[in-house]
Amino acid sequence: MKDKIQHILDGFNKEIKKVKTPNELEEVRRQFAGKNSPLVEILKGMKQATPEEKKEIGQLTNDARSEINSQINELNEQFQQEILNEKLKKEQVDVSLPGERLGFGTLHxxxxxxxxxxxxxxxxxxxxxxxxxxxxxxxxxxxxxxxxxxxxxxxxxxxxxxxxxxxxxxxxxxxxxxxxxxxxxxxxxxxxxxxxxxxxxxxxxxxxxxxxxxxxxxxxxxxxxxxxxxxxxxxxxxxxxxxxxxxxxxxxxxxxxxxxxxxxxxxxxxxxxxxxxxxxxxxxxxxxxxxxxxxxxxxxxxxxxxxxxxxxxxxxxxxxxxxxxxxxxxxxxxxxxxxxxxxxxxxx
Ligand SMILES: [Zn+2]
Structure with a gap:
């Protein structure tokens, strides 16, 4: 079971390295931290386990989940920051540019x-x-x-x-x-x-x-x-x-x-x-x-x-x-x- 969890983590680490865009990140999140992710499946399959096994596997699974979540969050923040920077760059005011003329109104x-x-x-x-x-x-x-x-x-x-x-x-x-x-x-x-x-x-x-x-x-x-x-x-x-x-x-x-x-x-x-x-x-x-x-x-x-x-x-x-x-x-x-x-x- 330990190996299985390690295997999932390895798979995750491999996938997250490939992520280039917020959409790809979302896909990885869905796959490894979503409702039907393999870690959730492991927890679901533990009904028959002994209390000791439950404790150990539960601990390992939760550790793996927080590892996955923290990496996803970190990358997500990075993306958000990039989007913000991009936006700020675009909206930067160049005071040396000629102003836009406002249309003059006219009397009725x-x-x-x-x-x-x-x-x-x-x-x-x-x-x-x-x-x-x-x-x-x-x-x-x-x-x-x-x-x-x-x-x-x-x-x-x-x-x-x-x-x-x-x-x-x-x-x-x-x-x-x-x-x-x-x-x-x-x-x-x-x-x-x-x-x-x-x-x-x-x-x-x-x-x-x-x-x-x-x-x-x-x-x-x-x-x-x-x-x-x-x-x-x-x-x-x-x-x-x-x-x-x-x-x-x-x-x-x-x-x-x-x-x-x-x-x-x-x-x-x-x-x-x-x-x-x-x-x-x-x-x-x-x-x-x-x-x-x-x-x-x-x-x-x-x-x-x-x-x-x-x-x-x-x-x-x-x-x-x-x-x-x-x-x-x-x-x-x-x-x-x-x-x-x-x-x-x-x-x-
Ligand atoms: Zn006339």
Whole structure:
């Protein structure tokens, strides 16, 4: 039996010398230290042996097993160390190599348009605010001359969170917040633009989205007239599109303004001749505006006789689509890097 154990050990020593890789080591481990190794077989076969034999053979077998295990472990550690060294060598940082350039991000086209419009109005002394997207029915509707049951509410299909809370349907909600605040503080003069996401239960298609962005602006104070509004919007359109653009105003209806207008610019592609962009009309609709309705002043705590104001609202996507020749509004929201990268150098 002793010889047999010695024979197994010799066999093991011979095999382990040949091992070159962790896989080969695993094979040797399985063969000499696994569940069915010859040493385990010897222990299994000792049931018939006398107690003395059991003791002696058991001792020898265990010695042989620990010898085998310790050699295997030693070699295994050696392999692990080699793998680690190899890895460290590969991952070594050569500080003298040129660095990898990080890809520059770009501003989203909608943000480019917001920045551009914001710049124009900030130069004119308007303050820029962002404001709340979840708002009360009161500030989104009632204080803007849209009482409950008003037919014009149907113009803006609304996402209701509960009976009195909505996802704002226009960024004009900030106008009522700011006007209420102003009247509480006995203020009289203020010019602000607010911007951000607004939500309507529109069916999404190439030009409509249930979520889109608006910039809303207003100025209140003494003697603000339609002439001021006309100058302001003409100036903005010329800065935004083309300094030679002509702007025309058509009567329209918005609950918060009276009179209300929609503003068109002469087509910057065909200069009014008629083309695909302007649907052969020579004009492109860009925004809605008007003088603040007396009712709105009253709802927000002012005596309409003592104050006047103008207001306007601009759809950012529409402006961006016009400026950049984008046909599908969904392009703005799909995070397609190839699409977005086109705007990398805009304004640079
Ligand atoms: Zn045209």
């Amino acid at each position: 086209p909608l943000n480019l348009v917001i920045d551009e419009i914001a710049n124009i109005f900030e130069e004119l002394g308007f303050q820029m605010i962002s404001g709340t997207e979840v708002d009360s029915d009161e500030f989104n509707f009632q204080k803007l001359n849209l009482p409950k049951g008003h037919p014009a509410r149907d113009m803006q299909d609304t996402f209701y969170i509960d009976e009195d809370t909505v996802l704002r349907t226009h960024s004009t909600n900030m106008t009522s917040h700011l006007l209420t605040e102003l009247s509480k503080n006995n203020g009289h003069n203020l010019a602000c633009i607010s911007y951000g996401n607004v939500y309507r239960r529109d069916d999404d298609d190439a030009t409509h989205s249930h979520q889109f962005m608006q910039i809303d602006g207003f100025a209140v104070g003494d003697n603000i007239t339609f002439a001021n509004l006309k100058w302001l919007l003409t100036y903005m359109c010329q800065r935004l599109f083309d300094e030679k653009a002509r702007v025309r105003f058509r009567p329209s209806y918005f609950p918060f303004t009276e009179p209300s207008v929609e503003a068109d610019i002469s087509c910057f592609k065909c200069d009014g001749e008629g083309c695909d962009l302007c649907k052969q009309s020579g004009w492109i609709e860009v925004l809605g505006a008007g003088l603040i309705n007396d009712q709105v002043f009253e709802e927000n705590g002012f005596d309409p006789k003592s104050i006047s104001g103008l207001a306007f609202g601009i759809g950012i996507e529409r402006i961006a689509m016009l400026k950049f020749g984008i046909a599908n509004i969904r392009d703005f929201y799909e995070n397609n890097v190839q699409f977005l990268e086109q705007f990398k150098f805009y304004g640079k």
